[in-house]
Amino acid sequence: MDFMGYKRTDGSAGTRNYVGVFSMVVCANEVSYRISQNVLDTACFLHQQGCCQTSIDIERVNTVLSNLAKNPNIHSLILVSLGCESSDLRRVVEEVSDSGKRIESLVIQENGGAAESVARGTLLAQKMVIEASTVRRVPCPLSDIVLGLKCGGSDTTSGLASNPALGIASDLFESRGATIVAGETTEIIGAEHLVVKKAINRTVSDQILSIVSKMEQRAMSVGTDIRGGQPTGGNIKGGLTTIEEKSLGAVIKFGNSKIREVCEYGIQPREKGLVLMDSPGREPELLTGLASAGCNLIAFTTGRGAPQGFPFIPVLKISANRNTWKKLSDHIDLDVSGIMSGTKGIEEEGERIFHELIEVAGGKRTKAETLGYVNSMDIYMTGPVI
């Protein structure tokens, strides 16, 4: 089985074909945004980072921006820099150039300021979009799929129906050689004894326990109960009482495949198959992490109706809550509530998710994409702003 994708020179395949306009630092966001607003088929990546942070976090900004730029859904890109930020423009340009992708940079302080930079960036982006538009979709094997898994706005239906169905879909991709990236370390707390059983070896098992323990300690270090933050107020209204309950329902979406690797946030996995990326559960940071890990497709289950998408990765929304489907049908792509009412089986709905994801990979638009609700993005930082 194939999907229609954009084959890249490094061997990866895009499910979309955007010209990226990426901001190096929070101070360059507005110029980046205006350039992307001026030119169709650009994808803008903005964030609140890149300066006045610890060296560990600055290093992460550089790594994540480089990896986002290498994402197969980005045909070519413009990096917008203020000129005096801590993040390293030259390093990102070098790393991305090495991958063979066209990367241009625009430095606001060297281009006569914001308005002049917007004008130059707009004209440059226009040329690049025309060049990108000549690339055609070709049949690509499912092993080129890098699928990100996410659940958000969870309620009881997530653990009972949509996540088990997504687990089936995930296993179907795994059996065809695809890569599946799961994250949300916080939502393993209380379910780690089940997750480690999926680890391919002792090293991976130890790493899983280590990242979960560190995430829990990080939450506890502020001296409050995690409840209210995790599970969220919305999760609690939806019937989830504790982080343990939320986690037990969340990890079902990993399916039954073996976990082959544990990656740091935003790092591209070396292994194919199911891998785990250390990350928080919140959407902007997690979706960015998945994109940085190289995901070209994201499946997102929701109970209460999380609307988020990402600038250059299609995010397919799946809900098993019939009320949410009715109320938010402009955001939710797939209704799997038949599992809850007993009219549909988990297996058949899992297969439906699998086939729908292949359609989306081949170009079918998600609801978030059509509405332009695709700006859930930021980079996960571990230290203070200083």
Added chain:
Amino acid sequence: MESITDAIQINENDNVATALRDLQPDEAVSVKSKNDTKQIAISDLIRYGHKFSLSEIKKDEHIIKYGEVIGIASKKIKKGAHVHIHNVLSLRGRGDLENKDRIG
């Protein structure tokens, strides 16, 4: 919401069930589990997706769902009562307890 049962017990070891529609106080509801369906009298309003107890749960006893521990009872919970944050404590991520220990 139309459903073939009122509530579901996911694992045979669970002491809570999940409502598949809004359940009214004093209603006798059917709870489906893997092997059978039983009737339980509900004492509270249980919203869709929320949990109620299948038996009396003593204070500090584990709350079991998916056959796994999801927390402990912070007070005695009668059979058929709503089980949620007002009577269940999480055992994880409790920075508040660590903080209290430090201060104490």
